[in-house]
Amino acid sequence: MPRPRTFDEERAVEAAMRAFWTTGYEGTSTHDLSTATGLGRSSIYNTFVSKHDLFEKALRHYAEVRTAALLELLAGPGSVREKVRTILWWTVDADHGDPLGCMTVNAIIELAPHDAVVAEMVRKDEAVRLAALRDAFEAARCAGEIDGDPEMLARFVLATVGGLQVQARGGSSREVLAGIAEVALRAL
Template identity: 60%
Template sequence: MARPRKFEEDRAVEAAMRAFWTAGYEATSTQDLCAATGLGRSSIYNTFVSKHDLFEKALRRYMDERNAVLAELMEGDLPIKEKVRTVLWWAAEPDPEDPIGCLVINSMIELAPRDPEIAELLRRDNDRRLQIMRSAIEAGRSRGEIDRAKDPLALAHFVFATVSGLRVAARGGHDRAALEAIARTALDVF
């Protein structure tokens, strides 16, 4: 019995996501995608129309997965400083099974300046993450965990700018000690 097409498509999107995450959009060839997904060139184009379509699906998958994990953490019962610490440490001590860096950050740098469709997708994702973080910071501030004079939106921007910097620094070869030092310094803001 043949596997359902949806299963194959999900598996291919996951594999393509990791290929794009590792090498970037431009550097990932159709042959690389064939090797990563196990699909032939015609199967990729019959299923996904274009490399850009497959990339968009892969980027959406990445964003959806990361945002679900972030939302679960931010809606939990930990104090806000512990929530922020966890987010910073995700960047300072990434899963060793994952490619270095962040597909969102890489895409912002590589594609957003010249691809309005991807730029808009990234903007909406950024807004979503900021809202998740801002809500958690506001809740922490209302519980007295954060100085009332601190602006929750500014703090949310700061956390994500720091995470972005950590991801870029990791991709640039900084070691774990340097990344942890940056994360600890950022955590002092809270």
């Protein structure tokens, strides 16, 4: 009879997510995952099958949490410009406890070109975020708040956020990030 698990799997996935977010898939060793999660190598492989399986779970967790926050914001009160400002400032004033950049953007660059599973995961997540932004821009257009193409505006916001995340990961200052975000807001 197998021994019962004596750890919180969700907490382990969260810790692994932060490790992968910080150093990427290739840059995160099994030792790094053991250190981050507090689990031994055998516990990691008994629970998650492989490093890739754990990465998939960590990326899914990251996307679910981040996309849920976006959907909640877009469904709430306020103008679309106020909502986009909030989205941009999530990067400009990122939580100091979080690694720099975006785990999804990192996965797109590092793995998606040659990993069909990761490519599909990020494509599905992007489709959800794109649809929510497009709907918010469409509602704003119908209300006379904006007059641009909702699809292109949604894609512009996603591209800007991705670019801001890369800039943040590359070490750009808060002032530079805020300047980019302000230019993007004026483009709406």
